[in-house]
Amino acid sequence: MEILRHAVVLVHLVGFAVLFGAWVVEAIGQRRFTRIMSWGMVIAAVAGIALAAPWGISYELNYVKLGTKLVILLVIGALLGIGTARQRKNGSVAPALFWSVGILTFVNAALAVLWR
Ligand code: HEM
Numbered sequence: 620m621e622i623l624r625h626a627v628v629l630v631h632l633v634g635f636a637v638l639f640g641a642w643v644v645e646a647i648g649q650r651r652f653t654r655i656m657s658w659g660m661v662i663a664a665v666a667g668i669a670l671a672a673p674w675g676i677s678y679e680l681n682y683v684k685l686g687t688k689l690v691i692l693l694v695i696g697a698l699l700g701i702g703t704a705r706q707r708k709n710g711s712v713a714p715a716l717f718w719s720v721g722i723l724t725f726v727n728a729a730l731a732v733l734w735r
Contacts (some may be wrong), residue, residue: 622676627666635660635728638695642721650717652702660699664692684734691727695720 638659643650671685702716 620676621623624670627669629664631663631670633666634659634666635724638663639721639724640688642724646721647718650712650714652699652706652717652720654722657699657703658690660695667692672699681734684730688727688730691723691730695723695727698723 636659638645638656641653641655641659645653645656654720667688671680671689673680698716698720702720705716706712
């Protein structure tokens with residue numbers, strides 16, 4: 620069970636890497652939302668929700684932290700959705716939307732690592 624949980628953590632980290640990596644590429648490039656960002660978010664979300672259940676561990680989960688991460692993830696999803704739709708219409712995404720996605724993704728990773 621423990622090894623399976625570690626495998627799911629690995630998938631969760633891959634989702635984070637895909638979302639944040641795709642965002643960094645765009646931050647130094649055209650500053651547009653891409654499908655890869657949404658894919659990374661979905662991978663991180665599915666694996667994160669699976670990890671939010673207490674299986675394969677012998678310690679208590681921090682549900683306040685997990686709730687905070689879930690709310691932030693929902694905001695990232697909403698921003699990506701709104702931004703992608705506007706980008707389709709106007710050809711560009713508002714800087715506030717673009718930077719918020721990167722900052723919030725970074726905040727969620729920081730919460731995961733720093734809030735014990
Ligand atoms: C974009 C959104 C997210 C990012 C960037 C992110 C990032 C991370 C990172 C970097 C870790 C590894 C931390 C470590 O092992 O020290 C982690 C672990 C974890 N994440 Fe997330 N996460 C996100 C969303 C979520 C969501 C929505 C949930 C569930 C509600 C969640 C639940 C967890 C859990 C339970 C762990 C710990 C795994 C363990 O040690 O058993 N994550 N996350």
